[in-house]
Amino acid sequence: MEKTFSLQRREDGIAILTMDVPGETMNTLKPEFGPEVSQIIAEVKGDTSIKGIVVVSGKKDSFIAGADISMLAACTSEQHAKDLSQQGHVVFNALENMNIPVVAAINGACLGGGLEFALACHLRVCSDDNKTVLGVPEVQLGLLPGGGGTQRLPRLVGVATALDLMLTGKQVRPKQALKMGLVNDVVPNSILLTTAIELAKKGKSAAKPVKQSKLNQFLESTSFTRDIMFDQARKQVDKKTAGNYPAPAKIIDCVRQGLNKGMAKGLEVEATHFGNLVMSKESAALRSIFFATTEMKKETGAAGAEPRKVKKAMVLGGGLMGGGIASVTTTKAKIPVRVKDISEQGLSNALAYAYKLLDKGVKRRHMTPAVRDNIMSLMTTTTDYKGIKDADIVVEAVFEDLALKHQMVKDVERECGEHTIFASNTSSLPIGQIAEAATRPENVIGLHYFSPVEKMPLVEVIAHKTTSAETIATTVAFARKQGKTPIVVQDGAGFYVNRILALYMNEAAQLLLEGQRVEHLDSSLIKFGFPVGPMTLLDEVGIDVGAKISPILEKELGDRFSAPAAFDKLLADDRKGRKNSKGFYQYGPKAKKAKLVDESVYGVLGIKTASDKEAKEIAERCTIQMLNEAVRCLEEGIIANPRDGDIGAIFGIGFPPFLGGPFRYIDTLGAKNLVDTLTRYQKLYGDRFAPCEMLKNMATEGNSFHSN
Numbered sequence: 262m263e264k265t266f267s268l269q270r271r272e273d274g275i276a277i278l279t280m281d282v283p284g285e286t287m288n289t290l291k292p293e294f295g296p297e298v299s300q301i302i303a304e305v306k307g308d309t310s311i312k313g314i315v316v317v318s319g320k321k322d323s324f325i326a327g328a329d330i331s332m333l334a335a336c337t338s339e340q341h342a343k344d345l346s347q348q349g350h351v352v353f354n355a356l357e358n359m360n361i362p363v364v365a366a367i368n369g370a371c372l373g374g375g376l377e378f379a380l381a382c383h384l385r386v387c388s389d390d391n392k393t394v395l396g397v398p399e400v401q402l403g404l405l406p407g408g409g410g411t412q413r414l415p416r417l418v419g420v421a422t423a424l425d426l427m428l429t430g431k432q433v434r435p436k437q438a439l440k441m442g443l444v445n446d447v448v449p450n451s452i453l454l455t456t457a458i459e460l461a462k463k464g465k466s467a468a469k470p471v472k473q474s475k476l477n478q479f480l481e482s483t484s485f486t487r488d489i490m491f492d493q494a495r496k497q498v499d500k501k502t503a504g505n506y507p508a509p510a511k512i513i514d515c516v517r518q519g520l521n522k523g524m525a526k527g528l529e530v531e532a533t534h535f536g537n538l539v540m541s542k543e544s545a546a547l548r549s550i551f552f553a554t555t556e557m558k559k560e561t562g563a564a565g566a567e568p569r570k571v572k573k574a575m576v577l578g579g580g581l582m583g584g585g586i587a588s589v590t591t592t593k594a595k596i597p598v599r600v601k602d603i604s605e606q607g608l609s610n611a612l613a614y615a616y617k618l619l620d621k622g623v624k625r626r627h628m629t630p631a632v633r634d635n636i637m638s639l640m641t642t643t644t645d646y647k648g649i650k651d652a653d654i655v656v657e658a659v660f661e662d663l664a665l666k667h668q669m670v671k672d673v674e675r676e677c678g679e680h681t682i683f684a685s686n687t688s689s690l691p692i693g694q695i696a697e698a699a700t701r702p703e704n705v706i707g708l709h710y711f712s713p714v715e716k717m718p719l720v721e722v723i724a725h726k727t728t729s730a731e732t733i734a735t736t737v738a739f740a741r742k743q744g745k746t747p748i749v750v751q752d753g754a755g756f757y758v759n760r761i762l763a764l765y766m767n768e769a770a771q772l773l774l775e776g777q778r779v780e781h782l783d784s785s786l787i788k789f790g791f792p793v794g795p796m797t798l799l800d801e802v803g804i805d806v807g808a809k810i811s812p813i814l815e816k817e818l819g820d821r822f823s824a825p826a827a828f829d830k831l832l833a834d835d836r837k838g839r840k841n842s843k844g845f846y847q848y849g850p851k852a853k854k855a856k857l858v859d860e861s862v863y864g865v866l867g868i869k870t871a872s873d874k875e876a877k878e879i880a881e882r883c884t885i886q887m888l889n890e891a892v893r894c895l896e897e898g899i900i901a902n903p904r905d906g907d908i909g910a911i912f913g914i915g916f917p918p919f920l921g922g923p924f925r926y927i928d929t930l931g932a933k934n935l936v937d938t939l940t941r942y943q944k945l946y947g948d949r950f951a952p953c954e955m956l957k958n959m960a961t962e963g964n965s966f967h968s969n
């Protein structure tokens with residue numbers, strides 16, 4: 262079998278150890294590497310001519326992407342996974358204990374087990390390339406760094422920095438890595454190898470201790486003070502995870518035990534916890550998200566169609582959404598964009614939105630003012646249609662008025678090229694209706710972003726009946742360049758995400774009208790795993806927006822979408838939510854310190870609060886509405902498959918990732934159990950809980966939505 266590691270001796274005594282996994286685009290660590298590396302270490306130890314080693318990647322622009330995640334899926338028990346971790350410990354310890362200096366030369370992604378490999382080296386130098394990132398993202402997979410990272414990181418960069426890296430899983434850029442002491446030097450890739458060789462010649466003493474703040478030095482100096490840090494970190498983790506994610510607490514335990522009882526004990530605890538986490542349902546769900554999104558990256562969105570290149574874009578509307586869309590187009594996609602609005606104020610809003618986001622990067626020293634200004638120069642503005650003849654795609658982000666959108670379709674067809682795509686950011690209007698105004702309807706498509714655009718990863722690409730495959734593929738590719746995860750959905754009121762969200766929100770509204778307190782509703786769904794509760798979400802999105810979408814959904818999809826009539830009283834009382842500082846919560850100066858319910862909302866709705874229902878029942882009533890409608894969307898072909906339905910719900914509305922998405926969650930619950938629960942609630946509260954046909958068939962046949 263082709264080897265992954267190769268050793269090249271040099272006349273100056275520095276040997277180059279190259280890792281290049283045959284046939285794979287990324288280097289990942291696999292169980293069979295242990296014996297291969299151990300053999301090389303033994304060979305080096307027996308060759309006194311070798312004075313140092315430099316470890317490099319054979320891949321063009323990545324170092325090591327971590328352990329092979331698919332290898333973890335093959336684990337059959339906690340012990341099996343623990344053994345994998347301990348095999349890594351043996352190899353990395355042997356590397357670390359070599360008498361000659363070992364230097365990692367890092368270019369590109371150095372993540373998870375890849376960084377742990379580099380940490381076992383005595384010194385690390387990385388390139389300043391854009392693709393060079395370092396981090397331990399295991400926590401995002403429901404895991405922990407199982408290759409010694411929980412022990413080496415704190416000892417290298419300090420407890421506080423190490424916990425931050427491990428508990429967030431964030432990737433750091435070269436300069437940040439240098440500043441925190443993760444690497445010893447940052448150089449252009451052209452001199453990376455030379456620098457690493459020179460570093461190896463200097464020997465292990467070239468490593469300089471990391472400067473810690475006085476406070477951190479004090480806190481890390483004794484087990485008593487360290488325990489204060491660990492207890493504080495644990496409190497923050499418990500608050501953030503609501504007990505739904507086991508990995509963070511285990512990471513803290515590994516670091517605590519390792520520092521208090523020594524590295525050998527720490528490594529033992531790390532391996533045990535790693536084994537437990539690999540077999541956890543939460544990690545299986547989170548790993549499925551990684552594989553789903555990786556698989557989706559390879560799809561064009563329209564079988565057999567190749568995307569056209571988008572060299573220039575236009576955004577119609579400089580409001581919150583238009584500004585966000587223009588911002589991600591220039592900042593992420595690096596595509597010139599021309600923003601059109603009817604007023605100079607609208608254009609200023611768009612420019613200010615983009616500039617504010619970029620300037621945050623300058624303030625955090627992630628970019629220079631010159632880079633910021635260069636990116637800003639990609640955004641131009643206009644109050645007419647000048648300078649857009651060569652636009653490849655026009656994204657409209659104006660208010661939900663069909664006549665206005667029809668006019669824009671006509672304008673764009675008149676002013677732009679015959680291939681120019683008209684993409685509507687509408688959140689509810691059927692794309693087919695918008696396309697009725699087009700002479701080239703094949704170029705009309707929906708491109709539905711979620712607010713805030715720069716943060717929400719999902720976009721829905723909505724094809725109507727005659728949207729061309731090329732238009733779909735081009736729009737999907739454009740969204741990807743904006744850093745988005747697109748799912749292609751079929752045309753229909755509310756598309757997918759807003760449709761499943763609407764029933765979830767309506768059930769929360771029903772519970773409110775039954776006397777459940779606003780804050781109890783929100784806390785129940787946060788405990789279930791949503792990032793925010795339904796009442797907070799309604800305030801953020803806008804009560805008026807929800808009220809506008811509901812009748813459209815009810816007209817197209819049926820009575821189950823009829824929103825509780827009492828909610829009209831909220832609009833009559835001019836309650837729109839955060840946007841006019843009047844909603845379910847208070848938004849005045851007092852509210853800056855604590856989130857306070859606006860108790861007057863109960864009087865407006867004419868309700869008296871009742872005793873709290875169990876949080877589990879509240880969460881169940883709201884979530885099974887979402888699950889049932891997600892299956893209906895699959896049944897009607899709105900979504901192509903359960904994978905897209907899972908990713909759409911997780912990335913679009915924050916469906917709890919540790920549950921894997923609606924369809925994986927139904928598989929966990931069991932279709933029959935869900936049908937029984939829906940039927941029980943149907944008898945209590947009416948036909949809005951009636952299980953859909955596909956779900957009943959799944960229950961009868963005992964099928965699951967996912968095979969793995």
Ligand SMILES: C[C@@H](O)CC(=O)SCCNC(=O)CCNC(=O)[C@H](O)C(C)(C)COP(=O)(O)OP(=O)(O)OC[C@H]1O[C@@H](n2cnc3c(N)ncnc32)[C@H](O)[C@@H]1OP(=O)(O)O
Pocket residue numbers: 286287289326327328329330331349370372373374375377398399402404405406407408555558
């Ligand atoms: C020992 C313990 O500490 C356990 C661990 O190390 S757990 C793993 C920790 N590492 C990660 O979580 C990193 C996961 N990978 C990524 O985040 C990204 O792939 C990347 C940032 C490294 C690169 O992103 P991008 O340039 O977009 O490339 P793709 O995501 O499309 O990936 C390209 C192919 O590489 C495969 N791949 C990447 N990482 C892994 C991995 N850790 N295990 C298995 N396979 C991995 C990915 O599936 C793509 O494969 P393909 O066949 O080319 O589609």
